[in-house]
Amino acid sequence: ILGEELLPVGPVPTTDRIAILRWGEQSERVRTGEYDTVFHPSPLLRKISFVDTPGLESIFQKHEETTRKFLHRADVVLLVMLATQAMTAKNLDYLRILQEYGKTVILVINQVDVLSPEEAANVRDYVIEQTQAKLGYKPQVWMMSSRQAMAALMADDGEIDQAELDASGVPQVEKYVDTQLSDVARLRQKLQTPLQIIQNVNQTALEALRSNQAALDQYQNIRENVEQQLAAQKRDQDRSVREMIEMVNAKFTETARRGGEAIREMFRFSNALRSFWRGLLELFGLGGVARRMRGNYVQSAFAEVKAFEPIDELPSVVDKLAPRLEGKDIQDIDDLVKYSRREIDGLPDAIRSKVIGDVKPPVQYEREALQTMRPALDTIEEEAKVVETRSLERTVRNTLLYLAAWEILVIVILVFLMRSGSMFSDGQETLQLVLFFITLGAGIAGLALLPLRGRALASAYANRIDHLQARYVETIGKATEKQIDYGMQLRRDAVAPLTRLVEAQTGIQGEQLRSLQDTQQEIVKIEGELAALGKPSFLGLRG
Structure with missing residues (x-):
């Protein structure tokens, strides 16, 4: 494909539409809807289709929006940077966006031929360090020189200078297609993209809820x-x-x-x-x-x-x-x-x-x-x-009545004993005296019982x-x-309006948190199943 005039190029953004480069028996360009399809008889295009986008750093907002809309359909994203402008702040922002999409991103640093080998190595190290520091992962970086590759393909003697071509870094693309982009890998990548988007949305929602903990x-x-x-x-x-x-x-x-x-x-x-x-x-x-x-x-x-x-x-x-x-x-x-x-x-x-x-x-x-x-x-x-x-x-x-009756009875008995001396014989004076004192004691006892009563x-x-x-x-x-x-x-x-509101908000937030946590568990389960896709199972069968 290198050297063929298939897509427009220029010092300023020239691509304002998505262009899909596919295999075809002859070169032609078909314009349909928002996309242009370019057919070309290249063996490489039998294995893969290239999508040329307006770029993320286009100065035109419309170009950038067009690119963003197509990202979720890509299997692999090649983010191309100039060797003299590698890993700008804008590049980091776009890498962060691509990371959220869950895409496999390969950083392609082009025009390395304008740098010395030492400068090229420094640029590569810088790109890796910045990505690790800001995004937390080590990226795959391809150092390329399209000019060097074209020179190798268009030697004066008509022969391809394979050593020069390999040194240009361009063959890495075809090698990657042959070794990494199998049907299973591409299917897994396509499934991972929406899953990653869902996970990012779910994680963002979880973080928002947790940030609302206060x-x-x-x-x-x-x-x-x-x-x-x-x-x-x-x-x-x-x-x-x-x-x-x-x-x-x-x-x-x-x-x-x-x-x-x-x-x-x-x-x-x-x-x-x-x-x-x-x-x-x-x-x-x-x-x-x-x-x-x-x-x-x-x-x-x-x-x-x-x-x-x-x-x-x-x-x-x-x-x-x-x-x-x-x-x-x-x-x-x-x-x-x-x-x-x-x-x-x-x-x-x-x-x-x-x-x-x-x-x-x-x-x-x-x-x-x-x-x-x-x-x-x-x-x-x-x-x-x-x-x-x-x-x-x-x-x-009643108590006083009983007391009076008792005491009158005692008095009557005492009078009787005193006046009936003739009834007792000469030897019974002692008995008479004893009866007298017993009766007198009973009368006194009746009076003495009053305090107890x-x-x-x-x-x-x-x-x-x-x-x-x-x-x-x-x-x-x-x-x-x-x-x-x-x-x-x-x-x-x-205070019911306030307490009802508080109970409702607490309940809503609690329910949202439980729902998001359940979703997170489902995502983890799906990720495990997706990771096992295409791998031999215990019985030797592939998932």
Whole structure:
């Protein structure tokens, strides 16, 4: 082919179309579409077709675009450089592009005849070093002199100067075609090209995702920060409820203490005669008159120690909780809204535009959960003050009644023993005396048991107050739990546009990363199968 006028040449770019040089019985040029096909009867063209492109360093943008469009169809790319302008910055850029296409690239340095052997060696070393340093691989470099090859082919004696031709480097092309470009190798190369493009695209996408890791971390930090704030705010609300419940428990405990003190005071041994007197009035049906004059026994005793004062203070303690929870809810929501708006403003425009809805506080606040618990609490407070008092009053009256009956029985027996001396013989005075003291001891024992009865009643009263306290606290707990859950939902709803965006972006990026990683694994699998193409298998068959 060398020396034939098949393609236009010139000091400025002359090729603006793709020209495909193929074998033909005679030389001719066929113009079709965007390509020109040049036929020529060269034995070399039976093995391979050459594609002449406008070149990557053409000063015309259209020429360069034409070349780029055809690159993916090539089996091998010969990047031709002038020996005096080898490996420019532009050459490196184009080598990088060709590397991305996955093409086998051979660097052809032409016109080496203008250099001395030492200069040519330096140029070759420079090209290899630059490629290794900038692109990370050692290229295949052919040093050529087309002028020297033409001189060898057109010797004066008509004979080919083979030594001169070999020295020109041009025979490397035919040798490469014969040894490297087999059908399998060409098929493998054609399959590797789209695979390499896919791998480059996939790798670029992976790198882009990984470069966005900072943004992903920011999204995750926003979500974690919101969740941490919500958790901290719920702890604050729970702490407010616990503090209030501790105050409620203290009020009930104080009521039980004061009530128990009043009960024990009523049944003190020093008040035994008064208790006996009250029992006599109950026994003879005059207790009602005495109670109307002096009041009920238990009510009077409880009034002296102000036993129900802590119960009366419960509404003022409990009713402070609703404003406290509401105020904290509103303040926390405002803080979350401000934080969310700042984070949204700091997002890139492309992400910020995806926010759906407005981050804003609620327009109304419901207090139903805390309001509906008040009737139930009033009922328990009433039970503590009235129902328990009535029950205790009946128990006390019965105790005094039994005491009076017992003591009257003792007195009757003592009088009987004192007035029935004639019933005992002269030798039974000792028995009479023993019976007298036993009966007297029984009467004293009845009075002595009053404090024990008082302690038992005080303990039973404390247990009943504890039961009411548990009901009271349970009622508060259920209502406040609903109210706190409502407040937490308001917080989540207020910042939902931001949290939804963060969750969506995190999910999308995670899904993209998994998809790209799966694709990368598939590419590796295909590369392995492609590498085995044409190689003998275990059974001696070729893939």
